[in-house]
Amino acid sequence: MPALVLAAIVLVPASAFSQVPQGSNTRVLGVAAPWEIGSLDPSKAGYVFSRLEVSETLVDVDAQGALAGGLARTWEVSKDQLTWRFKLRPNAKFHDGTPVTAEVALRSLERAKANPGVLGNTPIKRMTAQGDVVVIELSKAFASLPAFLAHTSTQVLALSSFNPDGSVKAVIGSGPYRITSLSPPQKLEVQYFEGYDGAAPAVRRISYLAAGRGETRGMLAESGQVDLVFTHDAAAIARLKQKPGVTFHTLPIPRTIYLKVNAGHPLLKDVNVRRAISLVIDRDGIAGAILREPKAAATQLFPAILAEWSVPALPPLKRDLSQARALLQAAGWQSGADNLLRKDGKPFNLTLRTFSDRPELPPMAAAIQAQLKEVGINLQVSVGNSSEIPAGHQDGTLELALLARNYSLVPDPLGTLLQDFAANGGDWGAMGWSSASVRSSLESLSTQVDPARRSALRGSLATVLQAELPVIPIAWYQHTATSSKRLGNVSIDPMERSYRISQMRWAQ
Template sequence: MTHEIDDIDARIATDRPTTPNRRTVLNTLAGTSALALAGCLSSADDGTDFRIGGPWKPNRDPLDGGSLLRRLSITEALVGVDYDADPEPGLATDWERIDDRQWQFDLREDVTFHDGEPVDAAAAVDSLRRTADSAAFADVPIARLEADDASTVIVETETPFAPLLAHLSRNEAVILSPETLETDGAIETPVSTGPFVFEGLETGAELRASRNDDYYGQSPSIESVRYEVVEDDQTRRVKLENGELEMARILPIEMVEPLESEPGLEVYTPEIPRIRFLTFDIQSPPFDDERVRRAVSQAVDREAITESILGGIDDPAVGPFSPEITAWANPDLEDHRYDPDQARELLSEAGWALESGDVRTRDGEELTIEIVTFDARSLPLIAEVLQDQLATVGVDVDLTTTEYSSMVDRVGQESFDAYLTSWGTLWYPDPDRLSDMFHSSGATLHHGYANDRVDELLEEARELDDREERRVRYHEVQSIVVREVPISVLTSYTNVVAASAEVSNYRPHPTESRYGLEQVEIDAE
């Protein structure tokens, strides 16, 4: 399964109350008449571009880093994702699970690709076959794709597979036109069906799109979009403040307060389905002992981390899913709250004694561990706090910060103690994501954890159609892994997006599979 470290998963449910320590500004001026962008932005080069700055580099191919095509509403899939992070109709208006392994999708009528060709079942099947054959879908057991008639697609899986809808909502599963797919190899011009049309891409620099005036759904107010690659956080902020951008995305938390003081800007801080957590190597000492893993977890003052480093914007977290975000979260998890005295007792029970000095020993060996992390998402700062907090219970911590890919390579090829990382937990909208985290043979976390009951529950839930029966099993999985601590979840995660105060109707999406630009308006001065 592919690791995605960009923010695939932004989440806010605007119909739920925000927590007191979360500053979330939403401009949802429903009912306001649509305004054309031209002439409204005096700072724009030609008065037509809605300019977005972000750190991620766009690509032309949805199977090769082309997620921004979906986010900018250029491409669309059979299945969308709603604001509760659940599958919703996309190019398919309806679907039915015919039996354990067959699904029927009914296509939306009178939809055309950007090149004017009709979207029919044959075109959808051709596009999906390319997806199903890709490395990105290697773990999705699609056995057969067939056009039953002009408006009906049949998908058959090798085994019963309830998460199919969620996977068909992914960026890689968007529907491309037959003409786009005629070229063997690289995609030159991605032609799909969305409210914006691909206009051009300068590799590593920008992606441009224009309004699709023939779109079957809500027609955008803005005429064109330019996504600019601005890797440096401070540069994105300055460009926004100078009027060179209408929106800046993925800003660091420490910028929230100063940005909020700017009268011409609005700041959005939705909690998203992402967590920061420690992963332990439970096949090697000292973390092959559950008591030591529990001790480390209880020695961490999560509240201090969120207040001192994360500005009180992120929250302490317990399990993989937040009850504030999704009903798939178990709201009754055993909370390993900060309890350094209990941590000391557990370490002593495990044979690690504090006899002299500041570091515990066992059989003449000091309890020294290494925590590896990567330089993003405030992780190095959090690692320093962990180092100080664990020292108070007699654990000596060495810190290593590297690039994300180097960290993954290292922990995947050799034994380690622990690594501090961040994952999106609903980047495809299904709790089967827990299989990626905890299944003994399917997990892509490198903890070495194996629990027969967890495997059984995950395999059963993957096959079931009934949502409540699935939820019961996923809740039990969360209870078990919180108790046995193959990972120690530390904090929730908040996306920081800032925009010109002239921007209205922007609503952060739960998984950030789209930016919702077709809804965005620019208020005239």
């Protein structure tokens, strides 16, 4: 975005956020986050509408990360684990005034299953409506089905949301807030839906602004023009903590920053080369200097917050330049007079793609670039749009990418892993690499209910990923946000499913 446009956003007068005296139902809560509204389709940008509590899924997640009722008040499964019944809330209504019925919910679920997304990785055989119950029949047992139905791509919309061809023309959900104004890709306004069947929120109106640059979000928080700001530049954290009108929030979340590797690339298909790259990376330095959180240095793919998936006994990833050089030399790479590696006369040149929506990624990419140069690998860094990473996966041009992957988008990480480590890899996961052992573990986890067996399968999967490095973990994510002192009862969702605005109140 051009600098002049950014300046216009930062210097927008406070009146633009419609702040009026306490107690007025017209008072507007301003929210700023990095994420643009790139689509109305739940499979592409459903998280924006879920976080603002516009749309709902059959299953929700409570404050402790456990599955809870969403549009489905309760659910049950048959003894053979093949038939699930989700009973809907009796008085739920869509924002167009129509009732939420099982028949209408099926339209969204069938669409979610047909489109790219998590439901495509489930053994759903048939879905039907029986009164106020959504019935899902499986071809084989799948214990994680309720968790998959909490993913934002499965959100339920009114029939009036769709064009005749099935495309989404409007997001008409059933949450406490309804959309009143939408100006993609940057701005969205919502207000309380009087027909909502739950408790009325204290905050009645919200204005959402997608601000891609961390500097912009920091200035919006400091100026007080916005009440909630998510994902701050690490360099601004110390300054923001000193601002008297701002409350700073940080907490670890189930997200890992890693290098996505094209393991089919001629320079990267040798596992020892991938191990060498991993050994070159100074995770402690990156965590301390860039993320300002030494505990964020990743020793394996899954952070400790994912207690069931993190494996304490796994040999930790570490930096060892001598070992890295030995592995590269064994792979046939020799250092020349210019200190750059060559093999058969060809230099070791790679391009790493990343994006600035997460402000820590470009400086981390620059640090990795400098570290790889120490052993003779010439890395070019390309900072573009996040969409360039899945596009590069699909067309085969991607070599390396630096990204942050959230393992709680489906409350059970299995939902994300099934996408990332399928036979053909995934847009945000493996590329040019597959493992029969990993696929077998994932398949077994989808049906296994015995805790001991599930633990062994998770350990086996983590061990293979640590050894083969189809993705190279760099850091565990620390979520950051600021809130205005005008707001009370503020809490940050570690699962990143909701901004929890309906639970907040005006403190001033």
